[in-house]
Amino acid sequence: MPLRITLTDYGVGNLYSIRRSLENCGAKVDVIRDMSGLKDAECIVFPGVGAFDKTMEKLLPHRDEVRDMLLSGTPALGICIGMQILYEGSAEGSSPGLGVFKGKVVPLEGEVIPHMGWNQVVSGDPLMSGVADNNFYFAHSFRGSPEEDITIGTTEYEGTTIPTFFRKANTYGTQFHPEKSSDSGMTVLRNFIRFAESVL
């Protein structure tokens, strides 16, 4: 039986690439717009489109329930903004985040913002196993700033090293977009699916 992934559709953007990528990697994907359906999910992917408040809007009524699920071991992956909402809050908006990761989302600093394009992720995490080229696609103006030891990968941008890959319990977060990162991204998604299956 393929892994069933519940993909959250916040109604603000394109889920095309992530859905297609996960299916391509062997998962069965259920897209949900009514977030009350998350309580039945065996594995959740929070895609990376939109702005912080807009992304949290539909999740807010289910915030405590979802956080408890993730902290107690439901496998999950948050991508870009879908990773940022795992934090307690963001400088980008005023809504609280899910609060799975301790810390806040802060503005990215640099001469050219957004950080857009392919950059290296330095990580020894098993999700990177088999990745031949550690360049991944980024498109963001904010970044996670954890207040606990959850960073499993970093990236250098304009001379500063920033955390871009996180894990707590069975919840992974990527600032980069594996679904737009060609072969390297597909390897990470396949590894994530294998990981999720192993913890179920």
Place this chain on the structure above:
Amino acid sequence: MLTKRIIPCLDVKDGKVVKGVNFKGLRDVGYPPEMAADYERQGADEITFLDITASLETRQTVLGIVSETASNLFVPLTVGGGIRSVADMRDALNAGADKVSVNSAAVKDPSIISECAESFGSQCVVVAIDGKRVGDHWEVFTHGGTKPTGIDAVEWAKRAEDLGAGEILLTSMDTDGVKTGYDIPLTEAVADEVSIPVIASGGCGSMEHIYDVFARTGASAALAASIFHYNECTVAEVKQYLRDRGIVVR
């Protein structure tokens, strides 16, 4: 560190990729989904799909080809041409675009930039600017380079950034299609003015031109069409050439 991006551009007319000189004299060179997938295999960092027919009647057909292109592609896809409203942008995103570029419509009504940025996020709003040298500055032209606007291209780029654009796709009409190299002064002027990434476009005829635009300007990406379409070189060859000369690429 962040790598410089190489972006093959598919100018699409009536469902086919075409290539012309100075926006005129078009020739068919291939089918978008196949060409995009091939460029990804060669190491393209993104693909840009510009619908140059952009008439209302063909809209749905074009969106169908966008979907087909996206369904086989695992690098970012930018779609542009004929985007007139937030609804058009939503349609393109729903068809599988990761970013959408707006050109004429943004000049006509700049609020489309902020509306799209608020609805979908700045990261997917690309403002395309066609600039042409007029006297001592560059003027913005719209409608496929046919209509002068009287607007200064550098100032317009800055305004687009202030309105929420995530990226500038900058095409020089003076160099486009003539393969004598990117417009270095224009690219430099815009890249110096804005703090969002600038994609240089127009004039690429060799690997050396791509090296030049990266070595001499702050461009984050280089867009090229004919050198790839006519198999003059592959994306992989361009990257090796750049790597050998100290430009960091994927």
